[in-house]
Amino acid sequence: MSEESRQCILNPKTELRFELDPGETITLRLVSGRAELFGAELPRERAYHFTAECKAAVFTWHGCTLEVTGHASTEYVAEETPMVSYANCHAVLEQMRVRSSIIRRSNPTASSEAVPPRVLVLGAENSGKTTLCKILLNYALRAGQGWSPLVVNLNTWDGAWTVPGTISASHLSSPVVTTTADNPYGSTATSAPGTLSSSALLPLVFWFGHVEPKQNLDYMGHLIHTLALKVEQHSQDYAEFASSGLFIDTPPAFAHPSQSSGQGTDKYALVTACVEAFHVNTLIVMGNEKLTVEMQKRYGDGTRQISVVKVPRSGGVVEIDTACRRRLLSHQLRSYFYGARHSDRKEGEEDGDFDPESALAPTSSVVSFNDLRIYRVGEESLAPSSALPIGASRAVSTIQPVLVDPSSPMQQSRLLNGVLALLAPLPANVIQDDLDLAQLLDRNVSGFLVITAVDQEQKTLTVLAPSAASLEGRVAMLGSIEWQEA
């Protein structure tokens, strides 16, 4: 029997907030008026099924009626929201886009004057950075100007379109409506069935291999520059989107000097890396006075032409604790291999609600130790310093790829359940034995694998992969991220 539904009438400029615990689901349908989910307009009479620990809010500018089915452990209507500030922020960014577009059309060579908004969003943990990026992105996409902004995700806790431990970028051309916490920027053609994903959404992905930037700050800095460089090369293919600008979503570590720098180094080294690499001209700080002042001191003096703006943190942003983050990390990996999460559906739910097309079918295959070359990046992959002979120092830098020998018993525990990033195939003229290791750091990722078994006798690895394609001769990177099927 279907659950009873109830009506929720929202006054203008209010929002219905809900927080789902594990196992809870809620379905919303817009009955009258207009409403939006983090900036994406909801069509009338279409049911949105929220699941997988989703925490979200439906906001209305002019009032609306929603039909709500299901139960969320926390559900309330908020009268106070920061949406007016966010809309003002959008208006300023929109002016920059329009100006850029007009200048480019009248004089295509004057690209230095036609600067679109290049926005970096900074803030503490759970301050609403991803949500603000999504709202500003959706508003830009709804402007009717044919924009297709680039979204850059540098939050390694959050896989964005892929899996955690990565940084990535993608142009988006249709609004993002997310009903689970698994893919905050939507699903891609590589990890979702064609019927559900956008073929235009093909993110450029680089593997960091850890969830905390502090696990290898040099490597993170290197990847930011590599991603920016590739993005610039790609943007030549997307000249029509040159005025759309970009949004950079960052992890909390960028705003915490202690977590993003070593002693004696620039305390905002990663912010500096981003500003320089992506030519940021707008820095948005989520409701943090001290950080805003520090950023204004650094960038707001007019010489660099960077605007530093503080916007209020929404009272609706949920404190995601470490246990929940770990669960989300595991679910993101699961949904990469198996498709959208269904475990949160209640038992006995009607079959009609279950969409079998969202299920993916990964394959498990056995590969010989010699088929796949596995590398880790940096010193952390080596024996501890205490194990070195007295007086000896490390010869390996923090961003040097080190070959992992699967036959070494010391590596076995690291390999088992380890998530591997399969690098894009190397150019045909690169001979495996003569591989320039520095090249590996600049290669983007074409997919992910998980090692489910290591057989020392047979010298084989069993890997879970999204497809049955041969892995012979491929190069993969290991990090510290592990995943095991529950």
Ligand SMILES: Nc1ncnc2c1ncn2[C@@H]1O[C@H](COP(=O)(O)OP(=O)(O)OP(=O)(O)O)[C@@H](O)[C@H]1O
């Ligand atoms: N107004 C709101 N009502 C209900 N939930 C919200 C609201 N705004 C944000 N959230 C939820 O709060 C959670 C945290 O928000 P968000 O991910 O945007 O923060 P963040 O600063 O990017 O987090 P991180 O610490 O990972 O950097 C998300 O699940 C988001 O969907």
